[in-house]
Amino acid sequence: MRRATRIVVIEDDAAIREILDLALSGEGYDVRQARNGEEGLALLASDGADLVLVDMKMPVMDGADFCRAYALQPQPAAPVIIMTAASQAVEAALLPGVIEAIAKPFELDGLLDVVTRNARRPA
């Protein structure tokens, strides 16, 4: 049986992580959580993913640094969706590997649409 589409959520706020996990799991995705870019990179190195949802502003390693580092990884990188303040959306969308930027606070239906559209089909 094909495994479920795996999504790594990288977000420093626990409540946002949880609600995203609830919403995405409810849609049948396999969700893994990380609290900052560094944890996200480690998680992706060990587990891999079909899509990455990453916050822009985070301690330790922010979204922009994460995107630059993740784009340099040898294995095929999963598409990245970045979540950011509307004022930074353009800047965020231009980061390497980013296929879409979502302004916070997001509409859940819209976010789920973007996720469905962009998640790689698991191997």
Place this chain on the structure above:
Amino acid sequence: MSAANKREMDPDSDTLFRLLIQSVREYAIFLLDPGGHVRTWNPGAERIKGYRASEIIGQHFGRFYPAGTSREKLDGELEHAIEHGHFEEEGWRIRKDGTRFWANVVITPLFDPSGEVLAFAKVTRDLTDRLRHEQEREELIANEARAKAETAARDAFLSVAAHELKTPITTTKAAVQLLQRSFRQRQESLDPAQTRSLALLDEQMEKLSLLVGRLLETVRIQSGGLTLEKESADLPVLVGSILDRMRHSAQQEIVLRAPPSLAADVDTLRFEQVVVNLVSNALKFGPPDQPVVVTLEHRAPLATLAVFDRGPGVPTSERHRLFERFFQANPSRSGMGLGLFIAKEIVEAHGGTISVDFPEGGGTLFTVTIPA
């Protein structure tokens, strides 16, 4: 009259000199004997220090100094004058009535040909006004700096607060929408109160998020961070679609009068903010049974957008403050007084103008012009 005659009639220079001293009222000019006792007095000295000649001649000059001034300091001033030909200082001095004044004092020793001190000339000016002006100016500068620092601190606070508020808003909004979504998917029927409660939560979170967005926007504008991404837009279409969305939640009718097309280079998201801010104000203050009228016109080289409501207007005394940030025409109504401030900043960044009129027949008319 011959020149010789004229010279004879001229007063001698001693007389002239006495006249000079006796006429000067701006300076206290007087002599001290070698021991420091007052020997002469002029009207300037009387005006500044308050003593008449008869009261002060023969008194030691230490009397003009604040109580507790040491004899050493006083003698020191005279010795300094003898040694350097001059002593000058600024300091507090005391008038006859006990009040103090800020004085510039110059003491000059007068020597006889053998080098003996005959007397000291003392010239004193009252600089209290100048000192007060300087202090006032310094205070003004300090106040301005403090006000600037306070504004900066408030902006920093608002920015942090707005950012921090955004996170729980994001979660709460998503949680409400997740609930709505799962009820929808399971086709569970909610009773009207449950449906309405969820809708209210969603709607109010949206409102909260808008307010927080405005706060952030204001801080950004204030720190000079408003940048536009202009594109060519057809204003009737753009404004029409904005008004369509606003009609959903509006009590009043919103009427749009516009030409079939009117192109202008605008940052569409920013321009939408202007329209939304002006129209939501009109809806907020206008009576529920009267339409809000939005008019677009092309008056080359300008496009004008006018928003008219039949509300109570704004008292004359407060009109000049309408576009200030945090100004509220009616503090009892909701809002933070940022809408018009933001609208003005955006319009001006487009090279346009925004103005307000209160027509004779009543109501409020906001007019925006931008290059078209």
